[in-house]
Amino acid sequence: MPSVPPSAPGEGPTGRPGPRRPDSRRPGPRRPGPRRPGPRRPGPRRTGPRLRGPRRRWSLRTRLVVSAVALIAVVGAVIGTVTTIALHSYLQGQLDSQLRESVVRSQAPRPHDPMRNQSLDFVAMGGLPIGTVGARVAPGGLVEDGARNNASTSRLPGERLDPLTGHQIAALNSVPRDGAPHTAELPGLGDYRVQFTGDGAAVLGLPLWSVDNTVGTLVLVEACVTVAGLIAAGIAGAAMVGIALRPLHRVAATATRVSELPLHQGEVALHVRVPEAEADARTEVGQVGAALNRMLGHVGSALSARQESETRVRRFVADASHELRTPLASIRGYAELTRRGRELPGPETRHALGRIESEAERMTGLVEDLLLLARLDSGRPLACESTDLSPLAVDAVSDARVAGPGHRWRLELPKDPALVLGDGDRLHQVLANLLANARTHTPEGTTVTARVVAAAGTAQPGRPAVVRLEVQDDGPGIPPDLLPRVFERFARGDASRSRAAGSTGLGLAIVQAVVAAHGGTVAVESVPGRTVFGVTLPAA
Missing domain, CATH: 3.30.450 (Beta-Lactamase)
Known part of the structure; x- marks a missing residue:
């Protein structure tokens, strides 16, 4: 009987590759043995899944x-x-x-x-x-x-x-x-x-x-046909989906236009709506468009009611301020006339008359501030003429030096005129309020610097030249919780920055309103030892 030829090494008795025996002499990675017991080094332990970067979201x-x-x-x-x-x-x-x-x-x-x-x-x-x-x-x-x-x-x-x-x-x-x-x-x-x-x-x-x-030829043909079909389906699907999503893009464009409207101030006119073709409730996109139109209607009604309420409040403040000016002037006049009368009043009467005059004067300033804010809120135009800020800064610093002799006052002016188009009296009031704020909210010995920078930047298309006005002091600074709302009306600081005689909290609000009426901006930076109020105005 003939014998079966011996199999080659590494093959089974039927000629097929058989299992390979492990060879201990073959080099390979060593397996770690048991670790010796001992103190483990302290280190941070992972208590959760590994964080990954933000994934890119698909449209x-x-x-x-x-x-x-x-x-x-x-x-x-x-x-x-x-x-x-x-x-x-x-x-x-x-x-x-x-x-x-x-x-x-x-x-x-x-x-x-x-x-x-x-x-x-x-x-x-x-x-x-x-x-x-x-x-x-x-x-x-x-x-x-x-x-x-x-x-x-x-x-x-x-x-x-x-x-x-x-x-x-x-x-x-x-x-x-x-x-x-x-x-x-x-x-x-x-x-x-x-x-x-x-x-x-x-x-x-x-x-x-x-x-x-x-079978291999069939698989190759199927793969080629499938790839070609997927490419064609991708192109056709992208076109079809793009056409189907056009109404949704128009709805998004309407929402974008609404988001760009200045709804936080001024007269509100919310007339933007989704077209009727994209507001059909029988389709999914139409339901979104109809819901957006209803929401815009409710928002418009709420804004109109808010505008009417603000208008009534402003009119009341303006009328009340105008009506209070006359009786306050009469109170001050009669108090002064009483003190100058022929009969000499007693000490208590003189003290009471002095308090009446001081409170009447303080109330008069408050009424004047409220009347000015009401006029600025109503959009009344200011005088517009070429004004040099350097002389205004000189006058304002001179007045502040007389009012606060315990402070050190410095003035930095440019060589060239710092011309802007605006109302000189109102711009002088801006300087006076900023300097008064630095004087009343800092201790004596503080250095206050008024700085005027003419034509900061180069006039370019889309970037006109500006004039910058800065008031800097080395006082204790503004508390961080007050800094975001320092320009709000009736904003009060803590005890370290409060006025001894009481502060109305309208000085910086008037600064912001006047600067905004001139088309400029005002900002503040404050840290302990350095507070800077910066006013930027378009150059003439």
């Missing part, structure tokens, strides 16, 4: 297109997979039918010669595919020898056969002998459909490369 259009393309890709993959499996099963079934017919023909009676291999003679016959293998089974049940058909026709049958190697014969021995086709991998030849004859005396195999080539 709705991108998400819709990607979702559609992904769905088409899944459907195409399922269809391609089912088609490939069905075609493979069909072609393999045809090959199995051909294999059964070949097995039946190989068992046809021929002249018996014990010295010849009947199965090999059948393989050498014409009409079989190139690559057909056949082998004879020895009486012991093992495949003894076999051959492969290497050509469809030849003059001599022996020229069409290639003997099988030991590994290939071992692979044939691993095929079940149940008379049904089975797939076997022959080393060096590929996959075969192999079947033993009914009596188990021979084995016949047909190559699967024709099936594999056909």
Whole structure:
């Protein structure tokens, strides 16, 4: 009985690669052994998942297109997979039918010669595919020898056969002998459909490369068609989604226009609405547009009511301030007249008259401030003429030096005139209020610097030249909680920055209102030891 050729190293008894034994001599990474017990070094422990950077959010259009393309890709993959499996099963079934017919023909009676291999003679016959293998089974049940058909026709049958190697014969021995086709991998030849004859005396195999080539071609065609279809679907989907989202873009544009309206001050006219074509409640985008229109209507009504209330309050403040000026002037006049009368009043009476005059004067200043704010809120135009800020700064600092002799006053003026278009009296009031604020809210000995910078910056298209006015002191500074609302009306500071005689809290509010009426801006920066009020006005 012939013996099966020995297998190559690293292969199993059937010629297939077997499990490789572990080699302790092979170099590789060393596994860490058990750690010795000891004190562990303190270190930060992770108590939560690892934080990642912010993800880039996709737009709705991108998400819709990607979702559609992904769905088409899944459907195409399922269809391609089912088609490939069905075609493979069909072609393999045809090959199995051909294999059964070949097995039946190989068992046809021929002249018996014990010295010849009947199965090999059948393989050498014409009409079989190139690559057909056949082998004879020895009486012991093992495949003894076999051959492969290497050509469809030849003059001599022996020229069409290639003997099988030991590994290939071992692979044939691993095929079940149940008379049904089975797939076997022959080393060096590929996959075969192999079947033993009914009596188990021979084995016949047909190559699967024709099936594999056909299925591979189908897979390639399906992949190319799927990729082309996904590209076309992506382009068409992007266009269709873009068209479908145009109403939503128009709704967003309406909301953007509303957000750009100055709704925090002045007359409010909220007439922007979503077009009726995009406010149809029968569509999803139309529902959003209709809801936005209703919201804008409610907001417009609320703003109109607020504007009417503010207008009534301003009118009341203006009328009350105007009406209070006359009785306050009368009170001050009668108090002064009483003190200068022929009869000499007593000490208590003189003290009471002095208090009446001082309180009347203080109330008169408050009324004048309220009247000025009411006029500025109503939008009354100011005088507009070319004004040099340098002389105004000189006069304001001179007045402040007389009012606060305990402070150190400094003045920094430019060489060139600092010309602006505005009301000289109101600009002088801005300087006076800023200097009075520095004088009354800082202790004696504080250095206050008034600085005028002419034509700060270069006049460029879209960036006109400006004149900057600064009032700086080295006092204790403004409390951080008061800094954001220092320009609000009736804003009061803490005890360290409060006026001994009481502060109305309208000085800086008037500064902001006057500067805004001149088209400028005012800002403040304050830290302990340095407080700077900066006024920026357009240069003339």
